[in-house]
Structures are given as C-alpha cells and as structure tokens.
Amino acid sequence: MTSEWTDGTRAVRAGSPGHAAGDPFLPGPVFAGTYHLPGEPAGPYQYGRYANPTWTALEDAVGALEGAAGTVTFASGMAAVSAVLLGLTTPGDVVVLPGDGYPATRTVGEHLAARGVTVRLAPTAGDEIEQALIGARFVWLETPSNPGLDVCDIERIATLAHEQGALVAVDNTLATPLGQLPLALGADLSVASGTKALTGHSDVLLGYVACAGAELAARVRSWRSLTGAVPGPMEAWLAHRSLSTLQLRVDRQAANALAIAEALLGRDDVADVRHPALKGDPAYDVATRRMRRFGCVVSFTLADADTARRFLGALELVAEATSFGGVHSMAERRARWAGNDVPEGFVRFSAGCEDTGDLITDILRALDAASSG
Ligand SMILES: Cc1ncc(COP(=O)(O)O)c(C=O)c1O
Missing domain, CATH: 3.40.640.10 (Type I PLP-dependent aspartate aminotransferase-like (Major domain))
Incomplete structure (x- = not known):
C-alpha cells in the first residue's frame, strides 16, 4: 500500500x-x-x-x-x-x-x-x-x-x-x-x-x-x-x-472521552479529571506534540470508595468492567485491584462509541445519584 x-x-x-x-x-x-x-x-x-x-x-x-x-x-x-x-x-x-x-x-x-x-x-x-x-x-x-x-x-x-x-x-x-x-x-x-x-x-x-x-x-x-x-x-x-473500523472507533471514542472530561470539569463533586487532550491537563503539551489521537480513557476521583461504588452502580449505559478501548463504555474503581497507587475514589472511565449526549446524561445523572447518597 x-x-x-x-x-x-x-x-x-x-x-x-x-x-x-x-x-x-x-x-x-x-x-x-x-x-x-x-x-x-x-x-x-x-x-x-x-x-x-x-x-x-x-x-x-x-x-x-x-x-x-x-x-x-x-x-x-x-x-x-x-x-x-x-x-x-x-x-x-x-x-x-x-x-x-x-x-x-x-x-x-x-x-x-x-x-x-x-x-x-x-x-x-x-x-x-x-x-x-x-x-x-x-x-x-x-x-x-x-x-x-x-x-x-x-x-x-x-x-x-x-x-x-x-x-x-x-x-x-x-x-x-x-x-x-x-x-x-x-x-x-x-x-x-x-x-x-x-x-x-x-x-x-x-x-x-x-x-x-x-x-x-x-x-x-x-x-x-x-x-x-x-x-x-x-x-x-x-x-x-x-x-478496518479502527479509525472510526478511536476517533469517536476520543471525542466522547474529551466531551466527558469537559463536562466533569465543572462539577465540585469530581476531582483530578485527566485526559491528554483536555486543555490545562499536565499531559496536554507533550501529548499534542507527540500524539495524533488522544485515547478513550478519562480518569477522575470521587469523594471516596463508597461514592465511586454508588456512581458505578447508578450508570445505565456504562458497564462496570476492567478493561478499556471497547465500543461499549465501561468504568471501574481502580483501587479495587492491588498494585494501583490511586485514591479509593479513583475511576477509570473508558468512553465507547455511544452517542456523546447520551453518555454525558447518564454520567451526570449517576453522579447526582452518587452524591445524594
Ligand atoms: C497498558 C497495558 N498493557 C498491557 C496490558 C495487558 O494486556 P492483556 O490483558 O491483553 O494481556 C494491559 C491490560 O490491561 C494494559 O492496560
């Protein structure tokens, strides 16, 4: 070729x-x-x-x-x-x-x-x-x-x-x-x-x-x-x-991940939102120089393990699973595994190929549910 x-x-x-x-x-x-x-x-x-x-x-x-x-x-x-x-x-x-x-x-x-x-x-x-x-x-x-x-x-x-x-x-x-x-x-x-x-x-x-x-x-x-x-x-x-669908998938996933990261930035119940294409992210400068697409993963930290568990349980469109990169969105509380040096409320979220607005609606609703106990 x-x-x-x-x-x-x-x-x-x-x-x-x-x-x-x-x-x-x-x-x-x-x-x-x-x-x-x-x-x-x-x-x-x-x-x-x-x-x-x-x-x-x-x-x-x-x-x-x-x-x-x-x-x-x-x-x-x-x-x-x-x-x-x-x-x-x-x-x-x-x-x-x-x-x-x-x-x-x-x-x-x-x-x-x-x-x-x-x-x-x-x-x-x-x-x-x-x-x-x-x-x-x-x-x-x-x-x-x-x-x-x-x-x-x-x-x-x-x-x-x-x-x-x-x-x-x-x-x-x-x-x-x-x-x-x-x-x-x-x-x-x-x-x-x-x-x-x-x-x-x-x-x-x-x-x-x-x-x-x-x-x-x-x-x-x-x-x-x-x-x-x-x-x-x-x-x-x-x-x-x-x-053959790699570009379609990774473009959609990266766009969803960035949109989710931006939607989370405004919330006071979410800390340390990370995505390499998010302006102001510590990785932004080097990522935009060396990468051409920025991946499907967004990470963020909720108040504690219980809040993260409630958030994951309240999501309708997002599978609780330990992987990333799939067409289906998935997320997990990463501290449930040994060997990860992350806070108890740290969530690794993998954006899939669902419609952006639907994902954001689901995430914001689940955050509201988690924060109200
Ligand atoms: C960055 C990275 N490298 C390697 C692996 C191992 O891949 P596999 O689960 O296919 O053995 C993983 C799995 O999560 C990973 O995240």
Whole structure:
C-alpha cells in the first residue's frame, strides 16, 4: 500500500490481499496445528506453533499501521510484554520500567530481578527517568500510562536511551498506532495489548510486538516459537477484521472521552479529571506534540470508595468492567485491584462509541445519584 494514503484508508485496507476475481475481501481463519511438510523443512508454514497464514496477514496489517520492519502477534498483551522483557534482557542488564503504568508489567520486572536483572522504576511524567537511564540496557515506556494518563516525550527519551546503548520499547496499548507512532519517534519496539482499542469489541485477547528492525523481530518471533504464547487463528482473524473500523472507533471514542472530561470539569463533586487532550491537563503539551489521537480513557476521583461504588452502580449505559478501548463504555474503581497507587475514589472511565449526549446524561445523572447518597 502506498504511503500517500491517510489513517482511515490505511486502517480499512491494512493487510488486504489483492483483488483477484473470486477472492474474499479477507480470507477466513486457517486452523492448523500441523502442515504437510515432506522432505527437509522449507517454506513459511512448517508447524502450527511457528507460523500461521492468518497471523501473517494480521502481522502485515498491524506492521503497516505501526510502520514496522517486522511484527509478531501473541496470545495476549501480557504474552507480548513478557516476550520482550524476558526474551530480550539478560542477567546483569539494567532495565528501566514505569513506576506508574500497568501493574502486571512491574510484576514481570520482579521476575527479571529474580534472574539477576537490575530493575529501576521511574514515573512516566517528569525528569526522574533521565537519572534512571544511566547505564541502562533496556527502557520500557508506557504512554499514556494506565491508569494515571501521564504522557512522556518518546522522542526525547529514546534519544537519551540510545546514547546509553539501550533498547527502547513503548507500550502503545492506550494510544493505538493511529494515536501515536512510537517507532517513528525513535523507539525500537512498539508493544500493545490488542485486547483493548485495537480490536475494540471486548471479545478477543491479543497482543503484538512491532519492531523497527527485522533482526529484532526475528528474535521476538523465535522467543514466541519457543514459548508458544501464540494467538488462536480465530482471534487473529477477528482482530484483523476489526482493524478496518479502527479509525472510526478511536476517533469517536476520543471525542466522547474529551466531551466527558469537559463536562466533569465543572462539577465540585469530581476531582483530578485527566485526559491528554483536555486543555490545562499536565499531559496536554507533550501529548499534542507527540500524539495524533488522544485515547478513550478519562480518569477522575470521587469523594471516596463508597461514592465511586454508588456512581458505578447508578450508570445505565456504562458497564462496570476492567478493561478499556471497547465500543461499549465501561468504568471501574481502580483501587479495587492491588498494585494501583490511586485514591479509593479513583475511576477509570473508558468512553465507547455511544452517542456523546447520551453518555454525558447518564454520567451526570449517576453522579447526582452518587452524591445524594
Ligand atoms: C497498558 C497495558 N498493557 C498491557 C496490558 C495487558 O494486556 P492483556 O490483558 O491483553 O494481556 C494491559 C491490560 O490491561 C494494559 O492496560
């Protein structure tokens, strides 16, 4: 596909095969654990754990959107995260991880530490990371961070990290490749949970690693072949099918998220409203320089755990669920999970694709109900 086309077109056409008469628009999933393989092993499809044509099509599509030299899909976001952190580091390395991002990534860091890797935690926003980068071999960024929604300057940190000889990976789950292009900003790897906005229908677990160089992609692929955290063909196909609506969904979700954030700003029963595109947000300046779309998540804090519970219970259109990026709006009190350093009344709200006015009506009504006890 030529690079002159813009996001919506590229998302619709990503990884599409040619137009031969009789071809389907997207070939169906190939269910194969074993392939015919006479004689010496040759060709791309030798055994089901190594490669599958449905993964190949999805990897081409995601790779085109991320601007990658090679992309490897996984069974889940955490399979992708751990393949990178466990497969590309060795004992003695210094690894920098976000202190405030997705907690399971830090838990993988604990496993690294047990294997002789020195793990340094640095917050996503601010300059503390500069000190942490000294002597680092591997740097992991998560921007915007989940759930705090801080944003960092990938380009600046990647330059500093490369001066130390470190590889840089960015968790691009929240932004998606239509929101931010980590590889174009200098990162070596863009890693994501496709479970969220990429697939967007809350019906698939998926992860991927998009690599700036083919040699790096080969290392990640060989780790996947060894450890076997491969996506099912049906999941890979559903993910590919979902890509064609990616721009429609992320544009609508981001517009809804911003409208919700603006509606919440005026209320005295809601504190610390965060969204990267909200004017005055601590992340606004860097987000508007480095991102092209700002994501579906809004975060805010209510008086206490009970008020947050009453708010979530009073919502009619919004599911109480622990994810984000789906076409259905969902929200949760994040402190109900261990490992999140947030106030008891902190709510992570994921804006879906419902009508903006309906969502705002539902949220304001639920806030009134929660505040009146
Ligand atoms: C930022 C981020 N990275 C990675 C993951 C892990 O993804 P999965 O649940 O698909 O394993 C999540 C899940 O919430 C996440 O929010």
